[in-house]
Amino acid sequence: MEINNETAEKFKKDFPIFQNSKNLVYLDNAATSQKPKSVIEAIKKFYENSNANIHRGIYKLSERATAEYGNAREIVAKFINALPEEIIFTKNSTDSINSLAYSISSIIPYGRNEILLTEMEHHSNLIPWQQLAKRENMKLKFAKIKNDFTLDMSDLREKLTDKTAIVAFSHISNSLGIINPVKEIVELAKQKKILTIVDAAQSVPHTKVDVKFLGCDFLVFSGHKMLAPFGIGVLYGKKELLERLPPFSFGGGMIKKVSYENAEFADLPEKFEAGTPNIEGAIALSASVNYIKEIGINNIAVWEKKLAKYALNKLMEIPGIKIYNSGNSSGIISFNLDNVHPHDVASLLDGQEIAVRAGHHCAMPLMKKLGISGTIRISFYFYNTFEDVDKLTESLKKIAEKFK
Amino acid sequence: MEDNFEDNMYKEHIMELYRNPGNFGELKNPTHAHTETNTLCGDEVTVHLIIENGKVKDAKFHGSGCVMSMVSASLLTDKIKNMGIDEIKLLDRDDVLDLLGIKVNPVRLKCVLLSLYAIKNSLK
Numbered sequence: 001m002e003i004n005n006e007t008a009e010k011f012k013k014d015f016p017i018f019q020n021s022k023n024l025v026y027l028d029n030a031a032t033s034q035k036p037k038s039v040i041e042a043i044k045k046f047y048e049n050s051n052a053n054i055h056r057g058i059y060k061l062s063e064r065a066t067a068e069y070g071n072a073r074e075i076v077a078k079f080i081n082a083l084p085e086e087i088i089f090t091k092n093s094t095d096s097i098n099s100l101a102y103s104i105s106s107i108i109p110y111g112r113n114e115i116l117l118t119e120m121e122h123h124s125n126l127i128p129w130q131q132l133a134k135r136e137n138m139k140l141k142f143a144k145i146k147n148d149f150t151l152d153m154s155d156l157r158e159k160l161t162d163k164t165a166i167v168a169f170s171h172i173s174n175s176l177g178i179i180n181p182v183k184e185i186v187e188l189a190k191q192k193k194i195l196t197i198v199d200a201a202q203s204v205p206h207t208k209v210d211v212k213f214l215g216c217d218f219l220v221f222s223g224h225k226m227l228a229p230f231g232i233g234v235l236y237g238k239k240e241l242l243e244r245l246p247p248f249s250f251g252g253g254m255i256k257k258v259s260y261e262n263a264e265f266a267d268l269p270e271k272f273e274a275g276t277p278n279i280e281g282a283i284a285l286s287a288s289v290n291y292i293k294e295i296g297i298n299n300i301a302v303w304e305k306k307l308a309k310y311a312l313n314k315l316m317e318i319p320g321i322k323i324y325n326s327g328n329s330s331g332i333i334s335f336n337l338d339n340v341h342p343h344d345v346a347s348l349l350d351g352q353e354i355a356v357r358a359g360h361h362c363a364m365p366l367m368k369k370l371g372i373s374g375t376i377r378i379s380f381y382f383y384n385t386f387e388d389v390d391k392l393t394e395s396l397k398k399i400a401e402k403f404k
Numbered sequence: 405m406e407d408n409f410e411d412n413m414y415k416e417h418i419m420e421l422y423r424n425p426g427n428f429g430e431l432k433n434p435t436h437a438h439t440e441t442n443t444l445c446g447d448e449v450t451v452h453l454i455i456e457n458g459k460v461k462d463a464k465f466h467g468s469g470c471v472m473s474m475v476s477a478s479l480l481t482d483k484i485k486n487m488g489i490d491e492i493k494l495l496d497r498d499d500v501l502d503l504l505g506i507k508v509n510p511v512r513l514k515c516v517l518l519s520l521y522a523i524k525n526s527l528k
Contacts, residue, residue, distance in 0.1 A: 014524075191406070222447065319407070341445070341447075341469060341470035341471065342445075343445055343470045343472075343512065343515065344414070344470045344471045344472075347412065347413060347512060348412070348414060350412075351412040359445060360444070360445075360446075364443075365421060366447075372446075373445055373446020373447070374445060374446065402414070402419065
């Protein structure tokens with residue numbers, strides 16, 4: 001079903017927060033999305049009908065919880081065209097990258113000691129690699145961004161060498177909304193047998209992500225940015241790589257056989273899920289996938305593009321605005337008002353019940369490179385409307401006036 | 405909408421002071437100086453003080469930042485003139501908020517207190 005302004009407004013009715021905060025204009029979806037009733041109900045339903053620990057219980061209730069957890073994995077796997085055993089449930093994208101960075105050195109081809117990132121990464125796709133580099137005496141390299149904020153592909157190509165072990169990059173940049181050519185980067189990396197890791201936190205909720213089509217080795221995303229609760233995320237890995245990758249967390253649930261001295265690890269995916277997992281979170285994530293599938297992920301992408309285009313046109317009318325956008329836009333737009341601190345803008349917008357993000361967006365090195373302390377960032381989801389944009393731009397005009 | 409704007413932190417007396425902050429600038433021979441930065445938002449406030457016989461003779465500040473950090477720096481540098489060092493050391497959050505005369509959102513307290521830290525650290 002194609003989304004228009006009317007249907008977008010209707011979607012808001014599925015989200016209790018918009019009933020409880022009638023005037024809320026929520027434009028911080030890149031930070032976290034709001035949650036629909038069906039997802040909130042899924043959590044409640046699990047605890048009221050199926051609550052038991054999974055795997056171990058020899059009773060019906062535990063069997064039901066186990067089945068629901070497994071079913072959730074299948075639904076999430078299908079959503080990104082992966083196999084169920086290729087889906088490892090984690091806390092969030094950050095947790096996925098940290099876990100991977102912890103044990104990935106064991107599968108790096110011999111003699112390779114460089115990690116290639118881009119200048120636009122979120123701290124979550126930077127600091128875990130900094131730490132790995134320090135631990136393993138590896139070298140960090142950064143593919144540059146161009147003046148139009150897009151990735152400099154020729155610089156990236158040059159930096160993908162026979163020494164590169166890993167290239168890790170965002171699908172969509174959280175701070176500027178730049179869409180990176182994932183498939184192209186993956187193909188370049190493959191030619192040199194470099195491991196590819198995609199931070200898809202800002203893409204899986206908003207656009208079709210097909211891991212088989214992209215061909216990446218690993219991909220991570222968070223549930224809470226796609227309607228699900230906090231504390232559930234995904235680490236996707238190609239089956240043959242996950243089989244070779246050593247576990248990064250140890251304990252119950254991830255073993256086949258244990259003696260006092262040794263342990264034999266379980267098969268995929270349990271091998272990577274030590275301890276009682278976030279069962280309710282996984283089930284709620286599958287409910288959020290079902291909600292998104294009902295709308296259609298491609299419809300969401302198209303609507304957000306329309307909103308972004310509408311917003312860009314409106315924003316450009318504001319005197320003294322600087323927009324950090326290449327035109328190749330996702331539903332994320334970053335900007336600044338001349339001579340107004342981003343925090344002042346956000347506080348004044350908050351006074352109008354307009355929620356935006358202001359600051360460095362967990363990308364301090366990028367802000368430094370751009371020569372700014374931060375930006376104001378708006379980020380859409382399918383329930384945003386043209387009226388949301390209008391309210392924003394009207395307020396921004398008044399703020400610009402106030403600071404003139 | 406204009407009325408709502410007045411309801412929050414950005415009242416006209418605050419905006420006026422932001423446009424024309426008192427004590428903005430540098431002192432030629434400060435006896436005490438300190439720069440405080442808020443790395444999270446990039447705000448930076450430097451205070452210059454001339455202290456004689458344990459009392460502040462003159463105080464100025466310069467730097468860049470949001471309305472809250474600049475205005476509170478202006479008001480604070482006014483307040484501490486003729487104050488004794490021991491008195492200044494006792495100044496706290498509530499004193500700064502009293503000076504501003506507005507309700508400050510909790511997330512913006514860091515901005516408001518930047519100059520207080522700059523002043524206190526200059527005395528160390």
